[in-house]
Amino acid sequence: xxFISYLINGISLGSVYAIIALGYTMVYGIAKMLNFAHGDVxxxxxxxxxxxxxxxGLPPAAAVLAAVIFCTVLGMLIERVAYKPLRNAxxxxxxxITAIGVSYLLQNLxxxxxxxNTKSFTSVVxxxxxxxxxxxxxxxxxxxxxxxxxxxxxAGLTLFINRSKAGQAMRAVSEDKGAAQLMGINVNxxxxxxxxxxxxxxxxxxxxxxxxxxxxxxxxxAMPGIKAFVAAVFGGIGSIPGAMIGxxxxxxxxxxxxxxxxxxxxxxxxxxxxIVVLLVKPAGILGKNIQEKV
Amino acid sequence: MNGMKKMNKMxxxxxxxxxxxxxxxxxxxxxxMSGSLSSLMQGLLVPLCAxxxxxxxxxxxxxxxxxxxxxxxxxxxxxxxxxAFFSKxxxxxxxxxxxxxxxxxxxxxxxxxxCGILIGIPVLRLKGDYLAIVTLAFGEIIKNIxxxxxxxxxxxxxxxxxxxxMALNMEPDGVVIINGPQGITGTPKDSSFTVGVLLILLTLxxxxxxxxxxxxxxxxxxxxxxxxxxxxxxxxxxYKLMAFSISAALAxxxxxxxxxxxxxxxxxxxxxxxxxxxxxLVFVVLGGIxxxxxxxxxxxxxxxxxxxxxxxxxxxxxxxxxxxxxxMLFNWSPKAIEWREKYAEKFRARKKAKAEEV
Numbered sequence: 064x065x066f067i068s069y070l071i072n073g074i075s076l077g078s079v080y081a082i083i084a085l086g087y088t089m090v091y092g093i094a095k096m097l098n099f100a101h102g103d104v105x106x107x108x109x110x111x112x113x114x115x116x117x118x119x120g121l122p123p124a125a126a127v128l129a130a131v132i133f134c135t136v137l138g139m140l141i142e143r144v145a146y147k148p149l150r151n152a153x154x155x156x157x158x159x160i161t162a163i164g165v166s167y168l169l170q171n172l173x174x175x176x177x178x179x180n181t182k183s184f185t186s187v188v189x190x191x192x193x194x195x196x197x198x199x200x201x202x203x204x205x206x207x208x209x210x211x212x213x214x215x216x217x218a219g220l221t222l223f224i225n226r227s228k229a230g231q232a233m234r235a236v237s238e239d240k241g242a243a244q245l246m247g248i249n250v251n252x253x254x255x256x257x258x259x260x261x262x263x264x265x266x267x268x269x270x271x272x273x274x275x276x277x278x279x280x281x282x283x284x285a286m287p288g289i290k291a292f293v294a295a296v297f298g299g300i301g302s303i304p305g306a307m308i309g310x311x312x313x314x315x316x317x318x319x320x321x322x323x324x325x326x327x328x329x330x331x332x333x334x335x336x337x338i339v340v341l342l343v344k345p346a347g348i349l350g351k352n353i354q355e356k357v
Numbered sequence: 358m359n360g361m362k363k364m365n366k367m368x369x370x371x372x373x374x375x376x377x378x379x380x381x382x383x384x385x386x387x388x389x390m391s392g393s394l395s396s397l398m399q400g401l402l403v404p405l406c407a408x409x410x411x412x413x414x415x416x417x418x419x420x421x422x423x424x425x426x427x428x429x430x431x432x433x434x435x436x437x438x439x440x441a442f443f444s445k446x447x448x449x450x451x452x453x454x455x456x457x458x459x460x461x462x463x464x465x466x467x468x469x470x471x472c473g474i475l476i477g478i479p480v481l482r483l484k485g486d487y488l489a490i491v492t493l494a495f496g497e498i499i500k501n502i503x504x505x506x507x508x509x510x511x512x513x514x515x516x517x518x519x520x521x522x523m524a525l526n527m528e529p530d531g532v533v534i535i536n537g538p539q540g541i542t543g544t545p546k547d548s549s550f551t552v553g554v555l556l557i558l559l560t561l562x563x564x565x566x567x568x569x570x571x572x573x574x575x576x577x578x579x580x581x582x583x584x585x586x587x588x589x590x591x592x593x594x595x596y597k598l599m600a601f602s603i604s605a606a607l608a609x610x611x612x613x614x615x616x617x618x619x620x621x622x623x624x625x626x627x628x629x630x631x632x633x634x635x636x637x638l639v640f641v642v643l644g645g646i647x648x649x650x651x652x653x654x655x656x657x658x659x660x661x662x663x664x665x666x667x668x669x670x671x672x673x674x675x676x677x678x679x680x681x682x683x684x685m686l687f688n689w690s691p692k693a694i695e696w697r698e699k700y701a702e703k704f705r706a707r708k709k710a711k712a713e714e715v
Contacts, residue, residue: 091486097486145682145686148686148690148692149689151691153689153691154689157685157689159642160639160681164678164682167674167678168679172675174674175671289631300486325505330497330498331497334495334497334501335494335498337490338495341487341491342482345482
């Protein structure tokens, strides 16, 4: 029974990673940049929910909605102010460092506003836990909610990317920015939209993460952010199903590593598996290996 | 001045870098003598030397080899722990601090360099962001391993464990050398500011000479166009590995300096985690990718900036972040560069007009 319970916990944690990784991978696919501040948007999202619920007394659903809206605006603002001026910079590292600067900025803003103390987060999930197999297996409401949200987001995003006009524009821009512009696609608008969607997903991920692991500090987002980045690379960065598979696999590996090998070694195991996967498949599990043309 | 002009531009440029380091060293020494440097600032001097070496060595990977590495702190960590382990074991056997420190430096550099080769062989096949993520993973793994490693020594030799001190099964007279998350305590404090500056000069000598050698030109050719370099017979793997392992070994040297300045060496996220790797990358990019002198200046300014802003207490890291973003936008945004050039043009024209008036 414990195996199944670990597996479910792994999928649940992996679903959170997957939702964060989706934001990473979409932004990477379209803007070709590693958005290091993505993890901190998660943390901001969680603080907004906390403030809205305890401070303003809003019901959980309204608080989550507020966080999603806040993070969407924040994501677009960051893109406009910090990343857009550097889009055609001589080195792609410039925007990476700026993203690190934004990450520091968000962490320290949170530190100033909310303080360094760990805040306990009250779960926003109204679903009661499900008890199976005569009480041997309990699945918490948070787990069900997280996995469900992940499936819904995945399905919705796939439909959006493949079927809608804006999704088509996104694919075109990620393939060739110049050609897309010539076809009359609003490249700036499309990139802004991508950041908006990515940040909205980050807010949802933040809520789910903090509902499952109910502590919140200004640095809460940093490690899940890095892990999600690893998940995105794992599955093949730029690929949406890849981010999903990478995230869930990463979650399962982490929980199993903690349970069966060593709890302190869990991170090393996750990163070790990543290295092995990349050595065997250098473009990730679902990544396309593009041949270089001379 | 005439003599300076006769030298070629490259030699002059290198010379300016060396002189800059020496002058800064003399200024700091003068400040220490006159007692106008707070003890807080004096405590920063040795780590500052380590950061400068890290920045210069990472610039070799990022600027000259053209590969993004996010695990430089991992190599520093390897150098720090291997050398501290050596120094602690031999602090009684080799009483001469200078000799011991010299061997520790060699060990730290060799250990980090070997790690660089081991990581480099498989990993340098990967490109761009994938290389970055694997180096990041390597750094995190090293940090994680150092946190669960226990090594003790007694009459029977060394004992290893990954659980706790009790699992070492030592005789009663055994000494714990590496104590898991508590790290290594009691490394002799052999690093000093003067030694640090000498090592900076040595690092500069190695890196600058490498850049201007035949190998260095081969490495830069690979950076600019791998396929073209391969087609004229440059052994891509060999030169990539060369640059990467030298860069790693120098990071190991920085680790030795860092470790021999601390009473307790622990592998924390803030000193050996990816945050540290990123901080070094910030030095390199802000100082100018491929510009060695820029890396030194950026490392100094950005290390001192939070200390200079100390009076602003809570706001200092916030201001640091804002300054970082603003500097990046100003330095790299195509619009800002255009604006700067226009302004410089105007300035030059005005100067010329003034000169003609006279």
